[in-house]
Amino acid sequence: MSKRVDVVDLNVYYGDFLAVEGVNMNIDAQAVTAFIGPSGCGKTTLLRSLNRMHEVLPGARVKGQLLLDGEDIYESGVDPVTVRTQVGMVFQRPNPFPTMTIRENVLAGYKLNGARLSKSQSEEIVETSLRSANLWNEVKDRLDRPGSGLSGGQQQRLCIARTIAVKPDVILMDEPCSALDPISTLAIEDLIGELQQDYTVIIVTHNMQQAARVSQKTAFFNIAGTGKPGKLIEYDDTTSIFNTPQEKSTEDYVSGRFG
């Protein structure tokens, strides 16, 4: 299953500091949406507010609505824990659980849900998740080795496997390739293309080519200056953003004439 995400008048704060202001956008299901923009414009902040990870930081809060297939995840009474099981997240730096084996890492989300899995069920989940993360062939002989013993790119794919194992509706990725070499990056980009068939994927990237390669829609964010809130400047089909942007600042940014 994959769900549509609608952002309505969203303001995101760190204490009194307004980091992201007035975002309105409709993110398609079963598509890849890229967030681009200069450093500090609030891409990470916005992304983390999509699965209520933002509020984990002390003083951090959100105003506005965020609809997951029409249901507001910020409505009072909504449990952030439930939201996070439906909206998975892959971080900038690979973060497999260091004390767990590769197998346990993949099953970590299941363990949380309290699911009792038979041995064959868990074997199957491990295999399909690792296969969808294009990691199976590399690790099938060492599932009981620690996850931290893999290369950076493999660790990141393990984290993706861990995220898709619990079948979320939306997958958020914050610069998932920024710590990886070009080959691993390509492997993950291919993977994102495949994930799109089953999930809503939202990816933050600093790499224009990557945004152009993997996404159907692109959102460009910008800030007027330091201390000012980040804003959504332009949001359109990726081809339009890169070829016929409507805003001057978008054009400057995607053509590398920024700043």
Add this chain to the structure above:
Amino acid sequence: MTSSLTQSDKRGVAGDRVFSALTVSAGVLILLTLAFVALFLTVNSRDAVYQEDQGGWILTAFFDYAYPLVIGTLIASFIALILAAPVAVGVALYISHYAPPRFSKGIGYVIDLLAAIPSVVYGAWGMSFLGPALIPVYGWLHENLGFIPLFAGDPSQTGRTIFTAGVVLGVMILPIITSVCREIFIQTPKLHEEAALALGATRWEMIKMSVFPFARAGIISGIMLGLGRALGETMAVALVLSPGMLTASLISSGNSTIPAEIALGFPEAPPGSERQAQLIAIGLVLFLITLLVNMTARWIVSRHKEFSGAN
């Protein structure tokens, strides 16, 4: 022949040498100190196990003397650990992950203050307040659970039992275990905590998934530090306990610990006497127990090294 590669930063090299010499000598100094203590204890405890006029080796006599003290020491320390460790881990977790930031500083400060109280004060508190306060509890335990050997025997009328001593020790080692655990808990990488949260973990599940595995070695070290203090604590136990014969009952008077025995016996033992040698010999035994405890802790910590996250 000098090339640009064979030349080196002379001052940097000298600094490096000095520093490594310093660290090596510090290490050697510690080993030497340990060796001298061990040597002193061994040499001076000779008379406790070998007496010419009693027909040579008197190991059994010494063993009969020492084993009740060893058991008493272990019991008191064990009670202290059982009581203190869970509380310490809980308090540390509260400070690091639950308390509002404004609060946690204050609580940490109070806990650290507990560590600054001299052990005589704890001893006096145990003897004159905690002991008497526990008398009804001992009475109740004896009446209702008396069939268990631990609570058999006449309940003490002064409350100065091995159990009271264990509780006092527990309070004494609470701060050290708490501080160590808190330090470690705080250092849990945000990355791993968020990994758990993003998978839909509740706060407690996040703690089980990220914080505890990361802190495992640290918790064990903290507990071992506490145990070390409990094993060697003298004043508090000497004041609280009215020493006596070894008994399985925790609530009757009786039992004693090695440090208390040494503290109470040493001033009365004539220098060079067999009695003094005996006291030094049980000191050696305590030294060995502590060594063993620490080595076990190291061993526990070093298992599963690859899974520690240090790589």
